[in-house]
Amino acid sequence: MKGCRSVVRALCPLIALLYGLRADPSLQLLPAPENVTIYSYNLQQDLRWEPIKESDPLHPVTYTVQYELTSEKNSYHNLCLNIIETHCNISKFTEIKIYFKIVLRVRAEQGNLTSKWTLTPTFQATRNTTIGPVKSLSLSAYPEEHYSLYVRFQNPLLVENKWKMLYQLNYWKKITGVKTTVNITQTSERLKGLDPWTEYCVDVTVFADHKVGETSEAICAMPTASALSTGNLIALLLALGFLVIAASLCAYMMFRYRTIVKSLFHVPFQLPSHIQEYIQEHSPSQVEYSTSRSRLDLYDSVSIVDIELVQDPNESVPEDHSQSEIT
Structure with missing residues (x-):
């Protein structure tokens, strides 16, 4: 009994400690x-x-x-x-x-x-921090600005900072893919001296202090060619009218004098002389003519002459009434 009490006394502090941990x-x-x-x-x-x-x-x-x-x-x-x-x-x-x-x-x-x-x-x-691509990137052409494109975008950073922002703008012809790089500090740029009616593409990368931002997606547009002035338009219309009149006049003259035109532009075909001689010698008509001619040459020519005299009955008749000659 005393042994059990001693064991309980030894375990009591441990039980109390565990209970305290659970209670706190x-x-x-x-x-x-x-x-x-x-x-x-x-x-x-x-x-x-x-x-x-x-x-x-x-x-x-x-x-x-x-x-x-x-x-x-x-x-x-x-x-x-x-x-x-x-x-x-x-x-x-x-x-x-x-x-x-x-x-x-x-x-x-x-x-x-x-x-x-x-x-x-x-x-x-x-x-x-990570710097993203520029925002609201746009590429446009205006009729009054020929052979050029305008690039506009926004700074991706909304928080004011003391960084010096640099933008690397790449543009290229869509059919070639050869890029031209322009470094700018503003958020807009005009691309000059472009080929008209050719599609160009643009992307932009941000450089802020020592950090490089993400490159934007490429967008494409086409510059317009120079519009004709009023004087140039009138001159062009007059030239076209003159060409139409001249073409009509030439067509009329060719129709009216078509025989002469044909003779001028039509060269008659002529066989070589040795071929012409061969055809003449061996043509059917020529052979038949030569054969009939040779047959006629086998006979003598005969000429018959008949002379008939009509006389009055009262007149005496000569002894010779007719004359025949046979040759």
């Missing part, structure tokens, strides 16, 4: 937020993390975000308090300048339970 909620911890990351795009900062699984549906998990300057150690300032979202927009807090070096931390809270703080690496917006 401040000593219980929630899981710390994970994958805490600062997303910075065009100098707009947003802290994001993964949500914590809720153990008590009656008490939702909330989050608290704080920051400290690297130049002021152990001096944190509240940013987002008791939020249920898993992100905190840092850019809306004007006290944090874009050139400040800061460290952010976030923890989860649920009722009296809290998690450990999760810290981010040192962050400075001017060094760690």
Whole structure:
């Protein structure tokens, strides 16, 4: 019996310690937020993390975000308090300048339970931000500005900064793809000396301080050619009218004197002399004529002459009444 009491006395402190830990909620911890990351795009900062699984549906998990300057150690300032979202927009807090070096931390809270703080690496917006492409890029041609195109766009950074912005503008003929680069500091440019009725394409890349931005998508347009002035238009119409009249007159003369025109432009075909002689010698008509001629040559020519005298009955008839000659 005494042995059991001694065992109980030995276990009592341990039981009391375990009971105290369970009874004191401040000593219980929630899981710390994970994958805490600062997303910075065009100098707009947003802290994001993964949500914590809720153990008590009656008490939702909330989050608290704080920051400290690297130049002021152990001096944190509240940013987002008791939020249920898993992100905190840092850019809306004007006290944090874009050139400040800061460290952010976030923890989860649920009722009296809290998690450990999760810290981010040192962050400075001017060094760690990503610069996107220019905005509202447009390429247009105007009738009064011939053989040229106008490029217009907007700075992608909405936050004022002391950066010197440089824009690299590339343009090229769509059919060739050979790029020409122009570096400008303003947000508009006129491209001169282009070929009319040829499609050109343009893209723009931002250079801000030591950072290179993303290149914009290419857009294409076609410049217009120079319009005719009133005097040039009249001269062109007169020239066209003269050409129509001249063409009509030439057509009429060719129709009226078509025989002469045909004789002038028609060269009669003539066979060579040796071919003509061969055809004449071997033509059917010539052979038949030669054959009949040779047959006639076999007979003598005969001439018959008949003389008939009509006399009066009372007259004496001569002794010879007719004369025939046969040769």
